[in-house]
Amino acid sequence: MILDELPSPVVLAPLAGGPSTPELAAAVSNAGGLGFLAAGYLSVETFAERLAATTQLTDRPVGANVFVVPDHPDRSRAIARYAEEITADAASVNAELGDPRPDDDDLAAKVDLLCERPVPVVSFTFGLPAPQTVERLHAPGSEVWATVTSPADAITAQRLGVDALVVQGAEAGGHRGGLADDGDPIGLLPLLQLVRHATGLPLIATGGIAIGAGIAAVLAAGAHAAALGTAFLDCPEAGTSGPHRTALHTTTATALTRAFTGRTARGIENSFLTAHTANAPDAYPEVHHLTAPMRAAARARGNRDLINLWAGQAHTLIRSMPAGELVQRLTAEAQEAIRAAAARLTAQPTEPAPRAVGGGPA
Numbered sequence: 597m598i599l600d601e602l603p604s605p606v607v608l609a610p611l612a613g614g615p616s617t618p619e620l621a622a623a624v625s626n627a628g629g630l631g632f633l634a635a636g637y638l639s640v641e642t643f644a645e646r647l648a649a650t651t652q653l654t655d656r657p658v659g660a661n662v663f664v665v666p667d668h669p670d671r672s673r674a675i676a677r678y679a680e681e682i683t684a685d686a687a688s689v690n691a692e693l694g695d696p697r698p699d700d701d702d703l704a705a706k707v708d709l710l711c712e713r714p715v716p717v718v719s720f721t722f723g724l725p726a727p728q729t730v731e732r733l734h735a736p737g738s739e740v741w742a743t744v745t746s747p748a749d750a751i752t753a754q755r756l757g758v759d760a761l762v763v764q765g766a767e768a769g770g771h772r773g774g775l776a777d778d779g780d781p782i783g784l785l786p787l788l789q790l791v792r793h794a795t796g797l798p799l800i801a802t803g804g805i806a807i808g809a810g811i812a813a814v815l816a817a818g819a820h821a822a823a824l825g826t827a828f829l830d831c832p833e834a835g836t837s838g839p840h841r842t843a844l845h846t847t848t849a850t851a852l853t854r855a856f857t858g859r860t861a862r863g864i865e866n867s868f869l870t871a872h873t874a875n876a877p878d879a880y881p882e883v884h885h886l887t888a889p890m891r892a893a894a895r896a897r898g899n900r901d902l903i904n905l906w907a908g909q910a911h912t913l914i915r916s917m918p919a920g921e922l923v924q925r926l927t928a929e930a931q932e933a934i935r936a937a938a939a940r941l942t943a944q945p946t947e948p949a950p951r952a953v954g955g956g957p958a
Contacts, residue, residue, distance in 0.1 A: 597739065597759070597760065597798055597820070598630065598657055598716045598717055598739055599630065599760075599798065599800075599820045599821045600820075601657075602628060602629065602630055602657070602821075603628035603927075604627065604628040604629045604923055604924075604926075604927040605629075605811060605815060605820070605821040605822055605927070605930065606624065606627075606628075606629035606630070606811065606821070606822060606824060606923050606926050606927060607624075607629060607630045607632065607659075607800055607802075607821050607822065607823040607824070608620065608621060608624040608629065608630065608631045608632045608823070608824065608825070608828060608919075609632065609770075609802055609823045609824060609825030609828075610632045610633070610634040610636070610661035610719070610721070610825075611632075611634055611770075611825050611828070611829070611834070612634035612635070612636030612637055612661065612663070612721075613634070613636065613637055613904075613906075614835045614836065614837060614840075615828075615829055615834045615835050615836045615840075616632075616633060616634035616834075616835065617646075617833060617834060617835045618633065618646050618647075618649035618650040618652075618653055619653065619833040620828060620831060620833040620834050620835075620919055621633045621650050621654075621658050622650050622653035622654035622656075622658070623653075623831070623833050623918065623919035623920045623923075624828070624919050624920070624923055625654045625656035625657060625658050626653075626654050626656055626920055627919070627920035627921075627923035627924055628656075628923060628924075628927070629923045629927075630657060630658070630659055630717070630821070631650070631654070631656075631658045631659070632658065632659040632660065632661050632717075632719070633646055633647060633650050633658060633659070633660050633661070634660075634661050635660055635661060635662045635663070635701075635706050636661065636662070636663045636701060636721070637701070639702065640702045640705040640706055640709055643706060643709065644709055644713075647660065647709075647713065647715070657715075657716040657717070658715055658716065658717075659715060659716060659717035659718065659719060659741075660710055660715050660717070660718050660719070661718075661719045661720070661721060662701075662703065662706050662707065662710070662718060662719070662720055662721070663701040663703065663720075663721055663722050663723075664703060664720050664721070664722050664723030664724060664725060665698075665699070665700050665701055665703070665722055665723065665880070665881060666722060666723045666775070668878065668879065668880075671858075671877050671878065671879035671882065674877035674879065675696045675858075675877055675879050675882050675883065675886065677875075677877075678872075678875060678876060678877055678883065678886070679693055679696070679886060681872065681875055682868075682872060682886075682887065682890070685868060685871075685872075685890060685902055686887075686889065686890040686893075688902070689890060689893040689894050689897055689899060689902060690893060691889045691890045691892070691893035691894075692889060693886050693887070693889065693890065694885045694886050694887070694888045694889045695885055695886075696879070696882035696883065696885055696886040697881075697882065697885055698881065698882060699881060699885075701881070707725075707729055707732065707733070710733060710738065711732050711733060711735070711736060714733070714736035714737060714738045715738060716737075716738060716739060717738065717739045717740075717741055718733050718738050718739070718740055718741070719740075719741035719742070719743065719762060720740070720741070720742050720743060721743045721771070721773040722743075722771070722773060722859070722880075723775060724742055724749075724752060724753055724756055724758075724775065725740065725742070725756065725758075726756075727756050727757060730756055730757045730758060731757070734757075739759040739760065740757075740758045740759050741758060741759065741760045741761065741762050741800065742756070742758045742760075742761055742762065743761075743762040743764055743773035743774055744761050744762065744763055744764070744773075744774045744775075744791065745763075745764050745765075745772055745773065745774030745775075745776060745781065745782065745787070746774060746775075746776060746782065746787070746790075747787075747790045747791055747793075747794040748775075748776075749774045749775050749776070750763075750791040750794050750795045750797070751794055751795060752775070753797075754795045754796075754797055758797070759797070759798070760797055760798040760799065760800060760820070761791060761795065761797050761798070761799050761800070762799075762800045762802055762823060763784070763787055763788055763791050763799050763800065763801050763802065763819070764784075764787075764802050764803050765781075765782065765783050765784025765785070765787050765788075765801070765802070765803030765804060766781030766782055766783050766784070766787075766803065766862075767783060767784055767803040767804025767862075767908055767909040767910070768784075768802055768803035768804065768825070768862060768908050769825055769826045769850070769861075769862050769863065769906045769907040769908035769909075769911065770825060770861050770862065770863075770906040770908075771857070771859050771860065771861040771906075772859070772860045772861065777859055777860050777878060777880075778860070778878070781852070781860075783803075784801060784802070784803040784804060784805075784814070785813070785814075785817060788801055788814060788817045788818060788819060789817065789818075792817075792818045798820040799818060799819045799820060800819060800820060800821045800822070800823050801814035801817070801819035801821070801822050801823065802822065802823035802824070802825070803908060804908045804909045804910045805822050805823075805824050805827070805908075805910070806824070806826065806827050806908070806910035806911075806913035806914065807910075807913055807926070807929055808925070808926045808927070808928065808929020808930035808931070808932065808933055809929060809930070809933040810822065810910070811824075811926060811927075811929070811930040811933075812929075812930045812931075812933035812934045812937065813933075815930070815934070816934070816937065824926070825908065826844070826906075826907045826908040826910070826911050826914060827913075827914060827915070827922065827926070828919055828922065829841070829844055829907070829914065830844055830845075830914050830915070830916040831916070831917065831918060831919040831922060832918060832919075833918065833919050834919075837895045837903070838895075838898060839894075839895060839898050839899065839900035839903060839905075840900070840903065840905055840906075842900065843864045843866075843900050843905045843907070844864070844905075844907060844911050844914050845914065846864070846912075847912055848864050848865055848866075849864075849865055850862050850863060850864055850865065850907055850908070850909055850911065851863070851865050851869060851873070852873075853869045853872075853873040853876065854873065854876035854877070854878060854880075854883065855868060855869050855871075855872040855873045855876040855887075856868070856869075856876075856883070856884070856887055856891065856903075856904040857880050857881065857883050857884035857887070857904070858876065858877060858878060858879040858880040858881065858882055858883025858884060858886075859878075859880035859881075859883075859884075861904065861906060862906065862907070862908065862909070863904050863905045863906045863907060864905035864907050864911065866900060866901045866902075866903075866905060867901040867902075868901060868902050868903075890902055891903045891904065
């Protein structure tokens, strides 16, 4: 497995939608971790250009992440009602709402590209690849990873022949990456234990990990590596927008919402999230396309109340430093945390203090 060959157990979460850049992926890989380049939201031509740029910046292993957009029932009426609800928000930044169209994010073309120009790892988010896709990617030597948010997801993915599971806990920033987009999301630590019990596949833990101690914790729980996303959002190599970077350094809480894209995601609370979470339909990517022009206009104006501020629950621990330096620091912190935990396990128990006999003073 590729993770066994790396100096660091730090994996860069894909960060589709702006923050993902060739420079960020390459910097993480060059520092000994595993960088990832997101294919999501890009045309196949743009993804090919970014993939080529990444391989020019590093000769270390990198991964690519691809969306598998699931089908859903017709939501046109709910989408129309939602469009009426948010029209005034778009107008406040002189934007019109977009066309709420379905699309599959050019899945077939992106898989074709990755078969022609293979990378060490291809991971899938939102859904699972077809068995034939797994076989095609295996042929040139790529590992296939699947994102799961439940033991049921994990069992289904294992049957498809994937090589590893990205186990995403409820604490994670951004979209829920597993098959189910409803129900009560499971926190990372219980999910790791459940998935480890359900399958024998290598696990990559993600969700709310911000410092080296968090990495040590998931390694102790059985993960092969930790994937961090929010922790890298304020690195200079990331393509994170200015309003998003500013929000990351506030103490504002995060919440789960479908308001921006029609799929459940965790972001820092703002006025749009608060106002529209209750009525946002389960309709991805239609709602994503509907709100995209509004969000683009708001970013251009520096307005963070109308944009998705994806972040995990530990975003207040974010550090602003080059990505390579952050990988090295996280790795050193994890090593120290593991040493400290081992020392506690091997320490000799101390004798308890003798208890007083009898009552108090007469």
